[in-house]
Amino acid sequence: QKEVEQNSGPLSVPEGAIASLNCTYSDRGSQSFFWYRQYSGKSPELIMFIYSNGDKEDGRFTAQLNKASQYVSLLIRDSQPSDSATYLCAVAYSGAGSYQLTFGKGTKLSVIP
Amino acid sequence: DGGITQSPKYLFRKEGQNVTLSCEQNLNHDAMYWYRQDPGQGLRLIYYSQIVNDFQKGDIAEGYSVSREKKESFPLTVTSAQKNPTAFYLCASSNWNSGNTIYFGEGSWLTVV
Numbered sequence: 001q002k003e004v005e006q007n008s009g010p011l012s013v014p015e016g017a018i019a020s021l022n023c024t025y026s027d028r029g030s031q032s033f034f035w036y037r038q039y040s041g042k043s044p045e046l047i048m049f050i051y052s053n054g055d056k057e058d059g060r061f062t063a064q065l066n067k068a069s070q071y072v073s074l075l076i077r078d079s080q081p082s083d084s085a086t087y088l089c090a091v092a093y094s095g096a097g098s099y100q101l102t103f104g105k106g107t108k109l110s111v112i113p
Numbered sequence: 114d115g116g117i118t119q120s121p122k123y124l125f126r127k128e129g130q131n132v133t134l135s136c137e138q139n140l141n142h143d144a145m146y147w148y149r150q151d152p153g154q155g156l157r158l159i160y161y162s163q164i165v166n167d168f169q170k171g172d173i174a175e176g177y178s179v180s181r182e183k184k185e186s187f188p189l190t191v192t193s194a195q196k197n198p199t200a201f202y203l204c205a206s207s208n209w210n211s212g213n214t215i216y217f218g219e220g221s222w223l224t225v226v
Binding site: 004032042090102 | 154207
C-alpha cells in the first residue's frame with residue numbers, strides 16, 4: 001500500500017510568518033509530487049508540483065523535495081489570512097499503463113491576523 | 114471556458130436507491146478519476162480511466178460503478194450496495210501533455226436520507 005503521511009495540524013502561524021508544511025511518502029519509485037490547497041467545502045486547487053530534488057519557487061510558495069529521505073515540503077512566506085486552508089500533499093504513481101495520485105490526509109493551516 | 118463540470122452539486126439519496134453523478138470535461142484530457150472525501154479525511158480513489166472504454170478500480174471501488182463511453186464524460190453511479198455513501202465526491206482529469214497534473218471539478222455532495 002502506497003502511503004502519504006502529513007501532520008493533520010492544525011498549524012497556526014501569525015500573519016507575515018513562514019508556514020512550513022511537511023509530507024513523507026512510502027514508495028521510492030515516485031517521480032512527481034504535488035501540493036493542493038483546499039478551502040472548506042471546496043475542491044482542491046493546485047498550488048505547485050515538483051519533480052526534481054531541491055527547491056522550486058513560485059511567488060510566496062516554495063516546494064522542497066528530498067527523494068533520498070522521501071520527504072517533500074511546502075513553505076509559504078509572508079503568510080496571509082487567505083492562506084488559511086487545508087493543504088494536501090499528493091504523490092504520483094505510474095506503471096503498467098496507469099497513473100494515479102495518492103493523497104495525504106492534509107494539514108490544516110490557520111493564519112492568525 | 115475549459116474545465117471540469119460536475120452535477121448535481123448537492124444530491125440526496127434514499128436508502129436502497131442508485132444515484133448517478135455526472136462529470137464532463139472539455140480539456141481534451143485522456144485520463145479521468147473519481148475520488149471520495151469524508152470529513153477530515155484525504156481523498157480516496159474510487160475508479161479511474163486512462164482511455165475511452167477502459168477503466169480500473171481504485172482503492173474503494175465496492176458499491177460504485179462507472180462508464181467511459183466518451184472521452185469527455187465519466188459518470189459515477191453510487192449503488193445501493195455502497196453502505197455509507199454520504200461524502201464529497203470529486204471528479205478529476207489529467208493528460209500526459211499537461212505534465213500529468215490532476216485538475217478537479219467543483220465536487221458533488223451526496224447525502225443519504
